[in-house]
Amino acid sequence: MIEFSTWDILRNLLLATRWTILLSLVSFVGGGAVGLLLLFLRISKRKAARAFAKYYIELFQGTPLLMQLFLAFFGLGLFGVDVPAWLAAGMALVLWTASFLAEIWRGCVESIARGQWEASASLGMGRLQQMRYVILPQALKIAVPPTVGFSVQVVKGTALTSIIGFVELSKAGTVVTNATFQPFTVYGLVALIYFALCWPLSKSSQILERKLNVAHRNH
Amino acid sequence: MTYIFDFGWLAEYYPQILKGVLTTLQLIAVGAVLGISLGIFCAWARALGPSWLKPVVATYVELIRNTPFLIQLFFIFFGLPSLGLQLGELTAANIAMVVNLGAYSCEIIRAGIQATPKGQFEAGASLAMTPFETFRHVVLVPSLQRIWPALSSQVVIVMLGSSVVSQIAAEDLTFAANFIQSRTFRAFEAYIVSTLIYLCLAILLRQVLVVVGGFIFPRRAAR
Numbered sequence: 001m002i003e004f005s006t007w008d009i010l011r012n013l014l015l016a017t018r019w020t021i022l023l024s025l026v027s028f029v030g031g032g033a034v035g036l037l038l039l040f041l042r043i044s045k046r047k048a049a050r051a052f053a054k055y056y057i058e059l060f061q062g063t064p065l066l067m068q069l070f071l072a073f074f075g076l077g078l079f080g081v082d083v084p085a086w087l088a089a090g091m092a093l094v095l096w097t098a099s100f101l102a103e104i105w106r107g108c109v110e111s112i113a114r115g116q117w118e119a120s121a122s123l124g125m126g127r128l129q130q131m132r133y134v135i136l137p138q139a140l141k142i143a144v145p146p147t148v149g150f151s152v153q154v155v156k157g158t159a160l161t162s163i164i165g166f167v168e169l170s171k172a173g174t175v176v177t178n179a180t181f182q183p184f185t186v187y188g189l190v191a192l193i194y195f196a197l198c199w200p201l202s203k204s205s206q207i208l209e210r211k212l213n214v215a216h217r218n219h
Numbered sequence: 220m221t222y223i224f225d226f227g228w229l230a231e232y233y234p235q236i237l238k239g240v241l242t243t244l245q246l247i248a249v250g251a252v253l254g255i256s257l258g259i260f261c262a263w264a265r266a267l268g269p270s271w272l273k274p275v276v277a278t279y280v281e282l283i284r285n286t287p288f289l290i291q292l293f294f295i296f297f298g299l300p301s302l303g304l305q306l307g308e309l310t311a312a313n314i315a316m317v318v319n320l321g322a323y324s325c326e327i328i329r330a331g332i333q334a335t336p337k338g339q340f341e342a343g344a345s346l347a348m349t350p351f352e353t354f355r356h357v358v359l360v361p362s363l364q365r366i367w368p369a370l371s372s373q374v375v376i377v378m379l380g381s382s383v384v385s386q387i388a389a390e391d392l393t394f395a396a397n398f399i400q401s402r403t404f405r406a407f408e409a410y411i412v413s414t415l416i417y418l419c420l421a422i423l424l425r426q427v428l429v430v431v432g433g434f435i436f437p438r439r440a441a442r
Contacts, residue, residue: 062375062421064382066393067414074406078222152285159287163386170289183297191286191294198285 004180010189016172017193023168024155024197026090031097031154038102043109045127053102060099066160068092073164089161097154104150108143109135145212149205152198159194169193228403229412232395239395240416242309246391247378247424250316254377255370257317258324259359265325266332267354276325283322289383291315296387312384312391320377327369331362364436371428375421382417392416 042053060068072095073088112135120134162171173190177183229236261280264272283291295318296311306314335358343353363370385394396413400406 059418062379062418063414064379064393064417066382067396067410067417070396070410071407071414074400074410078407156285156287159289160383162289163383170287170293173290173293177297182301183293184299184301187290187294187298191282191290194286194290195282199281202281202285 004176004182006185006189009176009180009182009186012176013169013172013186013189013193016167016169017197019166019168020155020158020170020194021197023086023089023093023158023161023166024151027093027097027158028151028154030090030094031101034094034098035101035105038098039105039109040131042102042106057099057103060096061103065092065096065157066163068096069160069164085161085164085166088164089158089166093154093157093161096157097150100150100153101147104146105139105143108139108146111142112138141212145205145209148201148208152201152205155198155201156194222407224408225405226408226412228399228405228408232399232403235395235398236392236413236416239390239392239413240420242389242394243378243381243391243420246309246312246316246381246384246389247374249313250320250377250381251374253313253317254320255324255328255374257321258328259363261321261325262328262332263354266329267350280322280325283319284326288315288319288380289386291319292383292387308384308387308389311387312381312389315384316377316381319380320373323373323377324370327366327373328362330369331364331366332358334365335362360436364432367428367432367436371425371432374428375424378424379417379421 038053038056041049042057044050044053069089069092072092073083073085076083076088076091116134116138117130120130125133158168159170162168162174165171167175169190173186177186180186261276264276265280268276292312292315295315296306296308299306339357339361340350340353343357344350348356381391382393384391385397388394392413396409400409403409
């Protein structure tokens with residue numbers, strides 16, 4: 001039997017971490033874009049658009065991410081396309097992330113005082129202009145800490161893509177365990193790598209929140 | 220698209236689905252009760268406990284909150300046996316859910332405790348209550364009431380997250396869906412059905428928690 005040193009294990013895990021990071025970034029950026037679109041629908045003046053966004057969010061937040069991954073993986077296949085795992089993983093994570101970000105951002109937009117909408121309307125601004133020049137710049141400041149905090153959930157969410165066969169950190173953990181028979185060490189290291197990715201995000205979210213609160217109190 | 224949907228397998232396989240639903244419900248019932256209990260203890264330890272306990276609990280909370288549930292599950296189920304601790308798949312799933320919810324609810328409940336007005340602690344002390352009695356009789360219930368909606372959401376999130384316990388062969392709803400799709404090759408239908416059941420369970424669980432909340436907190440908390 002071949003002997004594996006801890007360094008061999010760690011090196012393989014770190015190589016796979018690239019894919020966890022890449023998938024997290026893609027999901028977060030893609031989810032942010034779709035989430036922004038959903039946000040506009042959610043606070044739109046049209047009833048149908050609001051209802052669509054509401055049910056979309058309810059559906060994606062009310063079902064397991066794992067099921068969404070399965071449905072993306074097998075559902076896309078129904079159209080006769082051969083779906084690679086990375087595509088299904090990316091798509092499901094983007095749609096899932098979007099539903100949470102849209103809801104977080106809606107809270108931020110709604111926390112902006114009504115007077116701001118009225119004042120900008122009285123200056124003859126259209127809905128998009130109001131958002132672009134008045135509401136979003138203010139909402140953005142409130143939105144940063146919870147958004148950074150949610151990015152932790154995205155990184156952790158990517159672990160589920162191992163189940164549909166996307167090779168990232170968790171999958172690498174399983175593969176390495178099967179080769180080395182050292183589950184305790186391997187999964188311990190996998191957990192530590194996830195921790196190293198997520199903890200700085202959690203911490204910075206907390207720090208940003210505290211900073212923002214201080215700024216709020218001085219006003 | 221030439222695919223024809225076929226839900227005919229439902230007639231034959233509904234007992235599997237039912238069994239899966241029951242397992243999922245059992246997991247979240249145990250997970251919620253023990254997890255919230257653990258969360259209350261940890262929140263007490265972090266907010267009011269002895270100083271040596273605080274960093275221990277803080278480390279536990281940060282470790283759990285910053286690693287995926289799947290890895291926690293694998294660590295408990297595959298990793299711990301090498302320390303001589305062999306667990307069945309349901310036990311491992313239950314432990315993982317309790318440990319996971321414990322960490323998240325600790326942070327939520329702690330926020331509730333910290334929002335308690337200082338006067339409440341002082342009032343308790345002036346009635347010659349020990350700090351623990353004050354916590355137990357004065358602080359705890361209004362703190363829980365304050366954060367009950369957030370705690371309920373977290374319980375629902377953990378219930379949905381429990382779908383990954385199928386990966387260690389615990390026979391929950393997702394396991395049933397996997398089993399059915401491997402027998403019937405009706406993957407999309409099997410997952411659609413179980414997804415809809417999860418959605419119903421989530422809505423139902425939220426309602427149950429509202430009712431439970433009304434039961435535990437019959438009166439409005441004095442502010």
